[in-house]
Amino acid sequence: MIIKSFSIDYEKLFNNYKVILIYGENYYLKNEIVEKLNNIYKKNNYKNTFIKQDELLNKIDILDNYLNQDSLFGEKEILIIKDTSDKLLNYIDLENLDNKLIIISESLQKNSKLRSIAEKHKLISCIPCYDDDEKTLQSLLRHGINSLGLKVSNETIDQLFSINKLNRSDINSGLTKLQLISKDNILDNGILSSLFNTTSSFDAFQISDILLSCNKKELKKILSSFYHFSFNFNEVLGPLKYKIKRLISIYEFDKEEKSISSLLTKYKPPIFWKEKSSVQTQMSMWNVDQLNTLLDKINHIEILCKENYEVSETIFNKFLLDIITKKVLINTYSSH
Structure with missing residues (x-):
């Protein structure tokens, strides 16, 4: 049942x-x-x-x-x-x-x-037990805070989720701590930020999907997670190049087909059903010429980060923002 x-x-x-x-x-x-x-x-x-x-x-x-x-x-x-x-x-x-x-x-x-x-x-x-979406997790947090007889604005909760990749365990852990320390009926942002911290990082393939989907909201969470979890630019660039090459391969599978949806249906080997929506979004954001340009820019940024390792984190984070905004297509990346 x-x-x-x-x-x-x-x-x-x-x-x-x-x-x-x-x-x-x-x-x-x-x-x-x-x-x-x-x-x-x-x-x-x-x-x-x-x-x-x-x-x-x-x-x-x-x-x-x-x-x-x-x-x-x-x-x-x-x-x-x-x-x-x-x-x-x-x-x-x-x-x-x-x-x-x-x-x-x-x-x-x-x-x-x-x-x-x-x-x-x-x-x-x-x-x-399906994956929790952000709406479900926000509802879980609101219900937990309300059950403790405490008050918090929707704006505060939205802000908390805008910079954190919170999961169900993070929320339950934070609520347990909140129950122990809170005596006031009003919570400030500082208390919430200190109690509800992310324990799950984005993996490199998730980061690649977010970048290619040009999802600015999720990029904020990625950059925030870099403060909690150690990430090297090489860990991201490899999977990102793989994802880009696959998109190019899909485009080249049938160069005459103009419909992205039809192209995804025809493509062999078949794309896993859970990925189809994400891949379709990415293809709507990037055409094949732009993907080839992006691939070339990644090779440049990889060299730049290696030659300037001390500031590679700053260089790389700026590059991620350029991908999301597609400024990467016109910007240049070199040591000289």
Whole structure:
């Protein structure tokens, strides 16, 4: 049975379901759900055992002992299996299981047998955990602050998100600290900025996508994250060149095709469905000649940063801004 992640009744989840499947790409949300479930099981005197699927299947006696345990007279135990896949179904009959079980998976496709069973069976709960967008995270923060009886303006929250790549864990951690230190009903920007700090950096491929999409708002977060996380210009330029070369390859796949949408449909090997929207945006921002120019400018900036390593961070950050504004197409980059 499908259960929405934002409307979970944890007591009901414990009482009504033998098996709980938690899957999806949202690592922080999955951890949050498991932690809250753990508290419920502990309150009901269950001992928990975490184990990865591969490890479990290599030590099949652990699974056999768990499935054959006598919960009436022995110690109550909940097995939490991580990194699960359809392969688990070769060893466990979920639909006829007497024991309680929590299963954690990465993204599961619609044709996944594990997902299909969990979605359809009345005694198995299926909780998809999709990535949080900024609107969801802002709502989570507002709700948390309001629940503490505190007040903060929408403008302050917007400002907080404009310079930080906050995730669900950052917000929950900040709210816990806020609960301990806040005595006033009004919060100033300084307190919020000190409590709600990002712990997740952008990876180089995310940065490349943001640059090629000319997303000024996200660039602010990137530059802010550089203060929290060490980044070398070489770490970004490699993936950025890869992304640009792929866009050029798409354009050259069918030079007669003028429709970007049709070109993306024709292109081989197929573009992963999650990337299509981003790639289409990037191609709407850059034509093939501009991409070749950009590639050439990247080679120049790479040399410039290496020759002026002491100030390479300043040079590189300015270059990122030039890409976003497309001034990179007319600016020159050399030591002389």
